[in-house]
Amino acid sequence: xxxxxxxxxxxxxxxxxxxxxxxxxxxxxxxxxxxxxxxxxxxxxxxxxxxxxxxxxxxxxxxxxxxxxxxxxxxxxxxxxxxxxxxxxxxxxxxxxxxxxxxxxxxxxxxxxxxxxxxxxxxxxxxxxxxxxxxxxxxxxxxxxxxxxxxxxxxxxxxxxxxxxxxxxxxxxxxxxxxxxxxxxxxxxxxxxxxxxxxxxxxxxxxxxxxxxxxxxxxxxxxxxxxxxxxxxxxxxxxxxxxxxxxxxxxxxxxxxxxxxxxxxxxxxxxxxxxxxxxxxxxxxxxxxxxxxxxxxxxxxxxxxxxxxxxxxxxxxxxxxxxxxxxxxxxxxxxxxxxxxxxxxxxxxxxxxxxxxxxxxxxxxxxx
Ligand SMILES: Cc1ncc(COP(=O)(O)O)c(C=O)c1O
Numbered sequence: 001x002x003x004x005x006x007x008x009x010x011x012x013x014x015x016x017x018x019x020x021x022x023x024x025x026x027x028x029x030x031x032x033x034x035x036x037x038x039x040x041x042x043x044x045x046x047x048x049x050x051x052x053x054x055x056x057x058x059x060x061x062x063x064x065x066x067x068x069x070x071x072x073x074x075x076x077x078x079x080x081x082x083x084x085x086x087x088x089x090x091x092x093x094x095x096x097x098x099x100x101x102x103x104x105x106x107x108x109x110x111x112x113x114x115x116x117x118x119x120x121x122x123x124x125x126x127x128x129x130x131x132x133x134x135x136x137x138x139x140x141x142x143x144x145x146x147x148x149x150x151x152x153x154x155x156x157x158x159x160x161x162x163x164x165x166x167x168x169x170x171x172x173x174x175x176x177x178x179x180x181x182x183x184x185x186x187x188x189x190x191x192x193x194x195x196x197x198x199x200x201x202x203x204x205x206x207x208x209x210x211x212x213x214x215x216x217x218x219x220x221x222x223x224x225x226x227x228x229x230x231x232x233x234x235x236x237x238x239x240x241x242x243x244x245x246x247x248x249x250x251x252x253x254x255x256x257x258x259x260x261x262x263x264x265x266x267x268x269x270x271x272x273x274x275x276x277x278x279x280x281x282x283x284x285x286x287x288x289x290x291x292x293x294x295x296x297x298x299x300x301x302x303x304x305x306x307x308x309x310x311x312x313x314x315x316x317x318x319x320x321x322x323x324x325x326x327x328x329x330x331x332x333x334x335x336x337x338x339x340x341x342x343x344x345x346x347x348x349x350x351x352x353x354x355x356x357x358x359x360x361x362x363x364x365x366x367x368x
Contacts, residue, residue: 039226070254106131170296188215198224
């Protein structure tokens with residue numbers, strides 16, 4: 001048995017794709033999902049500290065699942081505010097985006113139903129589908145013809161899952177067109193906004209006014225908000241169903257009130273500091289003028305550069321790291337074999353000199 005695990009680890013080592021935990025280095029951050037710098041924002045931290053001092057009971061542990069002792073006025077109020085802000089019927093908060101996707105996909109689609117996912121959908125959706133008895137099909141990334149062909153063949157209730165901004169590609173789903181298709185075939189569209197929320201206001205579903213065509217939207221708070229947790233925006237009926245049948249929601253301890261309060265205050269902070277997103281847009285534009293051949297969207301804070309040779313990819317990442325620039329090398333199976341890539345995340349706080357050093361170093365290292 002040990003032999004199997006050792007063999008698999010050895011294979012990873014030999015293909016230069018062995019994963020390791022490493023302590024967060026103090027290099028220039030082109031790696032984290034802290035797009036707006038909220039996780040390190042001293043003004044926001046000070047506000048949080050003042051809140052804790054004036055209301056220290058929010059530090060208490062939640063003491064249980066939300067169905068037992070872990071529900072509170074704080075989380076209840078936060079959910080009402082979220083539903084109002086996003087203009088949806090209701091919101092349900094979760095410990096993480098992973099738990100939210102697991103809950104949604106494991107318990108809503110039934111044996112006779114069909115789930116159609118973009119081939120690059122996040123792993124949490126796939127894992128949720130594994131827990132469901134419904135059939136799952138993949139459609140080619142952002143390909144409307146392939147999606148429509150699959151919608152025509154679907155049986156039972158049909159669920160379509162996409163990300164508004166893809167985490168590994170850094171490109172956008174054609175949301176309006178997808179929503180038209182799901183409307184046409186009576187399918188339920190589920191949009192994961194983990195990477196779009198905060199960077200694009202309250203997310204692209206909200207910005208495009210697609211709430212009525214979207215069955216459920218996932219917002220996560222560990223990325224642009226720099227906090228933790230996630231919300232599913234959905235109808236009251238679906239919220240009640242998830243509370244009753246969603247095992248990852250039911251059988252797990254809730255987050256403490258501190259996090260729910262931080263989420264509420266985070267919304268206020270983002271509303272009052274639009275410069276965080278506009279400075280990020282400025283940095284994205286600067287990066288794009290340097291013409292690094294990424295596969296990503298022009299306006300995206302995630303810029304991915306395909307480097308299919310694992311050793312070359314590691315060398316590139318390491319050479320950037322030697323210059324104090326922290327980026328992320330993404331290997332198979334996280335991405336398809338042959339599409340390994342350097343994932344670069346741009347932030348509000350990145351400095352012009354660092355962005356130029358990054359782009360010039362990539363170009364000279366790859367002879368571009
Ligand atoms: C697209 C997408 N959905 C869901 C998640 C899970 O969110 P969380 O980190 O809050 O568990 C992630 C996290 O990386 C993600 O990228």
